[in-house]
Amino acid sequence: xxxxxTPRSAVQLASKGRPLKEHLFRIALMxxxxxxxxxxxxxxxxxxxKGWPRLNSMLWENQPSIRRPETSGIQSGILGTLWIIALTxxxxxxxxxxxxxxxxxxADRTKWYNKLIELNISNLAAxxxxxxxxxxxxxxxxxxxxxxxxxxxxVTISLLVLPIxxxxxxEAIRAVPPSIRxxxxxxxxxxxxxxxxxxxPASIPGIATGSxxxxxxxxxxxxxxxxxxxxxxxxxxxxGVWSSFTVLPLQIYSFISRPQEEFSIxxxxxxxxxLAILLLMNSVxxxxxxxxxxxx
Amino acid sequence: MSEIGISVPNVNVRGPEVPRTIEALDPVxxxxxxxxxxxxxxxxxGVDMTIGNRExxxxxxxxxxxxxxxxxxxxxxxxxxxxxxxxxxILYHDENLYGDHVDPIEVRRRIGMVFQKPNPFxxxxxxxxxxxxxxxxxxxNMDEIVEEALTKAALWDEVKDKIKQNALSLSGGQxxxxxxARAIAVKPDVILxxxxxxxxxxxxxxxIEDLMQELTRDxxxxxxxxxxxxxxxxxxxxxxxxxxxxxxxxxxGRLVEFDETSRIFTNPxxxxxxxxxxxxxx
Ligand SMILES: Nc1ncnc2c1ncn2[C@@H]1O[C@H](COP(=O)(O)OP(=O)(O)O)[C@@H](O)[C@H]1O
Ligand SMILES: [Mg+2]
Numbered sequence: 001x002x003x004x005x006t007p008r009s010a011v012q013l014a015s016k017g018r019p020l021k022e023h024l025f026r027i028a029l030m031x032x033x034x035x036x037x038x039x040x041x042x043x044x045x046x047x048x049x050k051g052w053p054r055l056n057s058m059l060w061e062n063q064p065s066i067r068r069p070e071t072s073g074i075q076s077g078i079l080g081t082l083w084i085i086a087l088t089x090x091x092x093x094x095x096x097x098x099x100x101x102x103x104x105x106x107a108d109r110t111k112w113y114n115k116l117i118e119l120n121i122s123n124l125a126a127x128x129x130x131x132x133x134x135x136x137x138x139x140x141x142x143x144x145x146x147x148x149x150x151x152x153x154x155v156t157i158s159l160l161v162l163p164i165x166x167x168x169x170x171e172a173i174r175a176v177p178p179s180i181r182x183x184x185x186x187x188x189x190x191x192x193x194x195x196x197x198x199x200x201p202a203s204i205p206g207i208a209t210g211s212x213x214x215x216x217x218x219x220x221x222x223x224x225x226x227x228x229x230x231x232x233x234x235x236x237x238x239x240g241v242w243s244s245f246t247v248l249p250l251q252i253y254s255f256i257s258r259p260q261e262e263f264s265i266x267x268x269x270x271x272x273x274x275l276a277i278l279l280l281m282n283s284v285x286x287x288x289x290x291x292x293x294x295x296x
Numbered sequence: 297m298s299e300i301g302i303s304v305p306n307v308n309v310r311g312p313e314v315p316r317t318i319e320a321l322d323p324v325x326x327x328x329x330x331x332x333x334x335x336x337x338x339x340x341x342g343v344d345m346t347i348g349n350r351e352x353x354x355x356x357x358x359x360x361x362x363x364x365x366x367x368x369x370x371x372x373x374x375x376x377x378x379x380x381x382x383x384x385x386i387l388y389h390d391e392n393l394y395g396d397h398v399d400p401i402e403v404r405r406r407i408g409m410v411f412q413k414p415n416p417f418x419x420x421x422x423x424x425x426x427x428x429x430x431x432x433x434x435x436x437n438m439d440e441i442v443e444e445a446l447t448k449a450a451l452w453d454e455v456k457d458k459i460k461q462n463a464l465s466l467s468g469g470q471x472x473x474x475x476x477a478r479a480i481a482v483k484p485d486v487i488l489x490x491x492x493x494x495x496x497x498x499x500x501x502x503x504i505e506d507l508m509q510e511l512t513r514d515x516x517x518x519x520x521x522x523x524x525x526x527x528x529x530x531x532x533x534x535x536x537x538x539x540x541x542x543x544x545x546x547x548x549g550r551l552v553e554f555d556e557t558s559r560i561f562t563n564p565x566x567x568x569x570x571x572x573x574x575x576x577x578x
Contacts, residue, residue, distance in 0.1 A: 188405030
């Protein structure tokens with residue numbers, strides 16, 4: 001009762017130099033962030049500035065040409081990349097999400113084979129992408145005789161992103177509170193009804209975000225395609241899953257390795273397109289996350 | 297509720313090992329020698345009790361004495377915990393609840409449950425109520441089913457204008473009544489409640505207690521509560537549980553005394569019950 005009238009308590013509540021430390025810590029945090037952002041900005045500025053002369057409609061209207069770099073485009077690469085991403089999404093997302101549902105909702109964690117699967121998935125996510133390229137070459141392109149086609153590329157990239165899709169989908173599923181499952185089961189819902197009508201709708205935003213980020217990682221990959229022995233200068237668009245193709249990172253790689261300055265400018269312009277696709281996908285992911293964010 | 301204050305000499309004739317139990321005349325559940333294990337750990341040992349039809353049975357006792365464990369046997373929610381196992385017998389009317397032919401899904405449809413923390417689904421109020429009937433394939437006019445359940449749970453007047461709003465926008469007390477309405481919507485026989493008021497303020501608690509009195513006309517209710525006054529206020533019979541350490545130094549939940557609530561609170565036959573209800577529990 002007498003707290004307000006006692007002058008001593010006011011003295012005890014006074015600060016003891018904590019704000020200064022807190023301030024320094026904040027500055028350190030912001031400096032780290034600023035460094036990261038500054039590098040990103042520099043990189044962006046550099047490629048945009050360098051590629052600027054070639055950032056026009058010829059870029060996506062024309063096919064690449066070794067003889068005329070000044071009018072050469074990257075249409076086959078853009079379409080190849082889109083084909084790969086679409087086919088990878090069709091193959092890797094359902095598989096990864098179903099695997100995540102199994103691991104989170106059905107698997108008995110005490111069984112040795114489930115432990116083994118879990119351990120392997122985390123390990124697979126850390127395997128360098130070139131190793132997947134070797135796998136794709138040996139098994140899919142040669143042994144299964146798929147050759148160097150969109151299908152081979154997409155299967156290889158699916159294997160590459162699958163562990164990431166599984167891990168992020170599991171996290172999203174795990175974030176749904178157990179009380180929601182209990183509430184559903186206690187009403188006489190079956191386990192599958194509970195998953196399909198409660199767990200999945202609640203975790204879809206998280207799953208979608210993780211999936212898009214996994215796919216956008218795949219967009220930047222060049223190593224597995226190089227390993228598969230891809231032609232770098234493909235002058236036609238893929239016409240189907242059994243068509244041969246190239247992807248943007250490979251085209252960029254082939255442009256950069258040529259001596260003419262025009263190719264180096266063209267490469268920068270292609271990098272801008274690649275980054276634009278990446279940023280577009282990531283902003284969709286961020287938008288999804290904010291739009292459907294759940295509070296419990 | 298039964299009247300309070302029948303005077304019976306406070307003598308412990310049966311000894312602490314044999315709990316004094318009064319059988320309900322028209323039992324919905326008859327529990328005999330029920331023990332519940334989590335893996336190798338026997339959490340609850342040797343429970344005998346009956347749950348009377350259209351009665352409110354309260355389960356009280358200190359934390360960790362196995363009240364929730366026993367409650368979750370009544371709708372086989374313990375089946376969902378890996379390694380959990382019930383030994384002994386629970387008859388639901390005349391059927392063995394743990395019999396081979398019994399489908400736990402069907403059990404849970406008839407025996408609803410309300411949890412400690414209100415757990416509405418992140419959907420509209422309407423969809424929360426309609427969920428149970430939908431998954432159970434109940435036919436009929438869904439609007440009517442929803443209105444009836446909300447009316448029975450004394451929530452209709454408060455939410456009828458915002459039935460399509462997200463259930464998470466309701467207050468804690470309203471959310472808990474929504475969960476009760478959700479359970480009622482599948483037309484259960486029994487409603488189990490595990491400390492349904494422990495996250496609520498006194499006014500919301502009173503509303504739930506009043507609601508329970510209403511519901512007991514149509515439903516059998518089993519409630520776990522930490523609050524002895526609540527047990528005394530709402531229940532017809534009370535089961536007092538405690539944890540006992542056996543010869544090997546392992547703690548097991550035991551049913552100490554099961555009787556009409558009036559007797560438990562005025563004239564318990566076991567010293568431990570008396571200590572607990574008078575607040576002298578160690
Ligand atoms: N899922 C579980 N796994 C293992 N032990 C459990 C589990 N749930 C409860 N127990 C144990 O069983 C005993 C009884 O718990 P509980 O039924 O929750 O008690 P109460 O509801 O009376 O507080 C406690 O010792 C608790 O640690
Ligand atoms: Mg409990």
